[in-house]
Amino acid sequence: MTILLVDSYDSFTFNLRSLIETATGEKVITIHNDTLDPADLGKYTDYFSSIIVGPGPGHPNIPSDVGLIPDLFNGTISKNPIPILGICLGFQALCLSQGCEINRLDSIKHGQVYPVSHTNTDRLFHNIPQDYKCVRYHSLYVPELNDQLVKLAVTQEIGSNEEIIMSARHVDKPWYGVQYHPESICSEAGEQLIKNFASIARKFNEKRPIKDYNELVLSNITNKIKYDELLPNSPLKEPVYFNYQELETTKSPIEMCDLLNSLDKEFIFLNSASFPGDWSIIALPSKTSTYITHSTECSSEVVLEINGSTKKETLSGTIWEYLSKFMSDKLCENQQKFPFIGGLLGIFSYEEGQFIDTTNLPKITSDNIPDTKLVYVEDCILVDQTTNKIYLTSLNPSFNFTELKELILKTHILKTDNKSIQTKSIIKPDRESYAQQFRKCQEYLSSGDSYELCLTSDTKISIPSSYKPWDIYKTLTSKNPSPYSAFLKFSDCILISSSPERFMKWDDNFCELRPIKGTVKKTPTIDFEKASSILNTPKEIGENLMIVDLIRHDLYNFLDKVKVQKLMQVEEYSTVYQLVSVIQGLFCNEYKGIDVLSKSLPPGSMTGAPKKRSVEILQQLENRRRGFYSGICGYWSIDNKSDWSVIIRSIFHYVNDLENNDEEQVWRIGAGGAITVLSDLEGEWQELLTKLDSALQTFT
Numbered sequence: 001m002t003i004l005l006v007d008s009y010d011s012f013t014f015n016l017r018s019l020i021e022t023a024t025g026e027k028v029i030t031i032h033n034d035t036l037d038p039a040d041l042g043k044y045t046d047y048f049s050s051i052i053v054g055p056g057p058g059h060p061n062i063p064s065d066v067g068l069i070p071d072l073f074n075g076t077i078s079k080n081p082i083p084i085l086g087i088c089l090g091f092q093a094l095c096l097s098q099g100c101e102i103n104r105l106d107s108i109k110h111g112q113v114y115p116v117s118h119t120n121t122d123r124l125f126h127n128i129p130q131d132y133k134c135v136r137y138h139s140l141y142v143p144e145l146n147d148q149l150v151k152l153a154v155t156q157e158i159g160s161n162e163e164i165i166m167s168a169r170h171v172d173k174p175w176y177g178v179q180y181h182p183e184s185i186c187s188e189a190g191e192q193l194i195k196n197f198a199s200i201a202r203k204f205n206e207k208r209p210i211k212d213y214n215e216l217v218l219s220n221i222t223n224k225i226k227y228d229e230l231l232p233n234s235p236l237k238e239p240v241y242f243n244y245q246e247l248e249t250t251k252s253p254i255e256m257c258d259l260l261n262s263l264d265k266e267f268i269f270l271n272s273a274s275f276p277g278d279w280s281i282i283a284l285p286s287k288t289s290t291y292i293t294h295s296t297e298c299s300s301e302v303v304l305e306i307n308g309s310t311k312k313e314t315l316s317g318t319i320w321e322y323l324s325k326f327m328s329d330k331l332c333e334n335q336q337k338f339p340f341i342g343g344l345l346g347i348f349s350y351e352e353g354q355f356i357d358t359t360n361l362p363k364i365t366s367d368n369i370p371d372t373k374l375v376y377v378e379d380c381i382l383v384d385q386t387t388n389k390i391y392l393t394s395l396n397p398s399f400n401f402t403e404l405k406e407l408i409l410k411t412h413i414l415k416t417d418n419k420s421i422q423t424k425s426i427i428k429p430d431r432e433s434y435a436q437q438f439r440k441c442q443e444y445l446s447s448g449d450s451y452e453l454c455l456t457s458d459t460k461i462s463i464p465s466s467y468k469p470w471d472i473y474k475t476l477t478s479k480n481p482s483p484y485s486a487f488l489k490f491s492d493c494i495l496i497s498s499s500p501e502r503f504m505k506w507d508d509n510f511c512e513l514r515p516i517k518g519t520v521k522k523t524p525t526i527d528f529e530k531a532s533s534i535l536n537t538p539k540e541i542g543e544n545l546m547i548v549d550l551i552r553h554d555l556y557n558f559l560d561k562v563k564v565q566k567l568m569q570v571e572e573y574s575t576v577y578q579l580v581s582v583i584q585g586l587f588c589n590e591y592k593g594i595d596v597l598s599k600s601l602p603p604g605s606m607t608g609a610p611k612k613r614s615v616e617i618l619q620q621l622e623n624r625r626r627g628f629y630s631g632i633c634g635y636w637s638i639d640n641k642s643d644w645s646v647i648i649r650s651i652f653h654y655v656n657d658l659e660n661n662d663e664e665q666v667w668r669i670g671a672g673g674a675i676t677v678l679s680d681l682e683g684e685w686q687e688l689l690t691k692l693d694s695a696l697q698t699f700t
């Protein structure tokens with residue numbers, strides 16, 4: 001048996017797919033609501049045991065929001081009605097099709113946990129406790145049912161006691177719906193609800209002939225509806241040359257970088273020195289290292305730089321396919337001892353992520369902006385922060401370990417104080433423009449187009465060109481220590497990060513994401529306990545829950561086993577307290593970390609949900625390139641271990657920034673936060689300033 005799942009470009013669809021598969025044991029085919037021409041629907045529906053219509057942004061009466069969904073309920077697609085379960089937008093579409101009104105809620109609910117009670121009269125709620133908890137993500141609702149529909153469950157608004165319909169069914173057709181999200185991590189009885197629907201469908205289908213889905217596979221529809229593509233990255237698992245030596249020195253990683261910097265040696269520093277990070281990586285590019293640059297301004301081309309000479313290659317697919325191919329003949333067996341043994345290190349900008357149309361964005365650099373900037377490195381200094389052991393490692397048989405050892409051991413450098421960086425000018429976000437954008441966000445949240453929008457702004461700092469980037473790194477990280485600081489200096493761009501947020505870490509077996517949502521500024525009167533109580537409110541919990549559900553969806557796209565290891569725990573950082581969740585997925589099929597990464601950018605915590613519609617709205621409101629801010633930086637080791645942090649609380653510079661001049665360089669900082677219906681303008685503005693300040697305090 002095969003179930004058809006109709007997705008409306010939502011960010012929770014694959015959670016639903018996984019729930020349906022677990023609950024029913026049936027195969028699920030997922031299509032977008034505009035994958036098929038509604039006129040053709042009748043050709044396909046007889047192959048499915050039932051149809052589940054998922055949630056989504058927008059309004060059930062806007063054709064571009066719902067695509068073919070209204071046609072499922074207009075009775076013309078098949079002689080025999082097909083069992084259908086509508087979820088949220090799908091439920092609203094069912095009720096609208098029967099002539100009910102759809103109104104806006106007085107009190108919109110996004111990521112809010114509510115008690116539901118059912119009437120105990122329908123098989124849809126068989127074996128489900130009379131009162132149970134569910135998660136609501138909706139701006140719109142069905143105020144009243146007509147005689148075509150039967151009420152099955154309700155919730156009561158807190159405060160007003162108004163009853164809101166949470167479930168209904170058609171009087172005589174096998175059409176059901178729930179207004180809440182059974183697939184959310186915080187909803188109860190989701191699996192039982194889907195099981196019950198499947199059993200209702202099975203009973204109904206006794207009278208309805210279903211054709212063999214395999215026959216449909218032979219027709220061309222399946223080409224159309226397959227939208228997970230496997231990247232060409234199967235590891236060869238061949239032994240590679242890899243060598244390492246331990247180094248006894250009392251020099252800290254920062255002191256070793258000081259030394260390399262004073263000798264004008266190239267290095268890249270990924271310093272994950274405190275929890276949850278545990279290694280510092282000092283990568284040492286050599287003359288023969290390959291630099292890879294890709295720009296969304298010239299997306300069909302990749303630029304390779306080796307030994308000072310530049311080569312352009314035409315991309316036959318995406319940059320992700322290119323990188324997978326680049327790594328596929330290098331991938332080797334896991335070297336357990338180290339996080340990184342050589343491989344790619346670098347940056348992906350926000351614009352390198354999905355759903356962003358860069359064609360009309362104002363240019364900020366005089367030539368193509370680097371959106372992917374990576375270097376393939378073979379030699380490293382690795383510091384295990386838990387044992388304090390230092391290793392020199394290389395993939396290159398002719399690497400001179402003695403020379404590097406002597407350089408580190410014998411060279412002494414004078415200790416320098418962290419410099420404060422004198423600025424020429426700072427252009428901060430404008431409160432009035434932010435207020436306008438905030439109000440527009442509220443309109444999109446109440447029209448049902450988004451559940452959460454991560455609204456951000458940028459700040460430009462102009463400093464004399466004489467400052468050395470490494471000094472800026474030291475100043476930033478001494479003022480804002482963080483678990484994922486990074487120093488990445490390339491010939492055309494520099495990123496200096498003090499990020500608190502891991503985006504994704506993976507190896508052959510598992511991947512982990514650690515989204516942060518919910519921020520409280522540290523002050524002398526706010527301690528951990530006080531911060532925890534501020535963060536334990538519907539606003540902060542809702543913000544975090546939405547991103548947890550979105551990330552589960554990003555993982556379920558490729559993996560079957562996804563777990564929320566930590567749900568909304570408070571963590572303390574140098575200037576803020578944050579609410580953090582940890583989501584893990586196990587690789588048990590042909591997909592790899594790079595497949596997941598390629599379809600999970602930009603990070604959900606920097607967009608909001610649903611991701612596609614939210615990214616489109618933000619692009620219209622912000623009308624700027626976020627550049628490296630909201631992107632990710634990190635590494636992909638040739639033994640398929642990888643770790644990426646979200647680029648926030650960071651400073652970055654483009655060598656060809658249009659605003660640079662002979663004496664001054666422009667550095668950029670992005671800052672923002674999640675806007676929900678529970679946000680207030682002043683609170684969000686202050687949160688933006690707090691986050692901005694964690695990086696801006698580098699400059700005086």
Ligand SMILES: C=C(O[C@@H]1C=C(C(=O)O)C=C[C@H]1O)C(=O)O
Nearest residue numbers: 517518519605648671672673674
């Ligand atoms: C947008 C930023 O941070 C993001 C937004 C957060 C929030 O809304 O609470 C928290 C961490 C980040 O995911 C930023 O630092 O600029």
Ligand SMILES: NC(=O)CC[C@H](N)C(=O)O
Nearest residue numbers: 055056088089139140448
């Ligand atoms: N989660 C959803 O499907 C939301 C449906 C609709 N866009 C609303 O906001 O009410």
